[in-house]
Amino acid sequence: MTKSGKLLIYAPVPLVETDAGLHLESQACNGLRLWAEHFDEVVCMNPLASGALPDGWVPISDTDLDMARIRLVPLPMAYRPDQFLRHYRACRDVIRDEIAKADYLSFAIGGLTGDWGSVAAWQAHRAGLPFAVWTDRVESEVVRRTASSSDLWRRRVRARLEHRLMWWWEKFIIRRATLGLFHGKETFDTYAPYCGQPRLVHDIHLNKADHIAQDQVQAKVAGVADGPLNIVYTGRASAMKGPQDWVGVLDRLNAQGVDFQATWLGDGPDLAEMKALVAAAGIEAKVHFAGFVDDRATVLRHLRDAHVFLFCHKTPESPRCLIEALVSATPIVGYDGSYPRDLIAVHQGGRLVPLDDVAALAEAVVALDQDRAALADLIKRAARDGEPFDEDSVFEHRSEIIKACL
Secondary structure: OOOOOEEEEEOOOOEEEEOOEEEEEHHHHHHHHHHHOOOOEEEEEEEEEEOOOOOOEEEHHHOOOOOOOEEEEEEEOOOOHHHHHHHHHHHHHHHHHHHHHOOEEEEEOOOOOOOHHHHHHHHHHHOOOOOEEEEOEOHHHHHHHHHHOOOOHHHHHHHHHHHHHHHHHHHHHHHHOOEEEEEOHHHHHHHHHHOOOEEEEOOOOOOHHHOOOHHHHHHHHHOOOOOOEEEEEEOOOOHHHOHHHHHHHHHHHHHOOOOEEEEEEOOOOOHHHHHHHHHHHOOHHHEEEEEOOOOHHHHHHHHHHOOEEEEOOOOOEOOOHHHHHHOOOOOEEEEOOHHHHHHOOOOOOEEEEOOOOHHHHHHHHHHHHHOHHHHHHHHHHHHHHHOOOOHHHHHHHHHHHHHHHO
């Protein structure tokens, strides 16, 4: 493949500084490696944090990144309005300088104060330079839906005001972008009408070796005839993932006599509530909370062993976990939306029900448990739907679009 030019990007994934140096989330490191395969130089601007390391962050010095061709530009973490105003001028000048030295510009956007990606996009527009915006979810709608479930009325009122401003700002920036890179159909459908050159793209971190092998698919199909239904989910236990609905489905399965084992891999603010709901439903013996799992091989093993990937996503986003399930030959069964519908449009490797309909979702799972032949067929379909997705292909796709359009 041909490398060309200097790519400047903004990624909202924070750099974390400790006494041991800079740390970055492992998938973000992989993304930098993949970008560097397509450009001579990659410059990445990130917000800078300090303190305790989040799960999954690794020392930059311990990675195999070619730091001779990759440069990191830390910007202040400034999500509070007072912080943003204090740092704005200095950061704007840094961003302008980086823009002037780059050949290609692509900025992740999302949010209001502290969204240096939108600031960079505005500065590129003012300089008359072509630039791309990238996003994997409709941030304004995420804010509205997640805050609407809050018990605090002040938070609900603030969210109503914020999401309107965010929606206006998102459209303002996207209308001025030369190119829109929208991860997933949900995001694409929302923003494409406001963009001159919208493109549907994907952002995943699975290589071809991570795809389930054909003999493993056959063994999985052969073993599905009897035994407990194996259910899995991977992701944060937070409101936008619908964790309470997930437990509600399991409660209904238990009430209807379904023999199942369910595993949730991931940590989050709603995990304690999930455990309490499981205990109240009397299904503790059937549900396992694995917490955050950093080892990719372990995550893939859980996905490949599962019969059903049960999800209850509440917001318009494009979570990678659905693709990870499909490449593991695990049918996705959950709430309908443009993104999951598009993922299984060709081979129908899943079952989708209306948003927030816990009863319908439980019935869909019961039906698969009772008809194991249909479940076996769905597993084969899921594997076929997952075939097109690998990190090399999707990063090459995005890189070629950037080079062609910018």
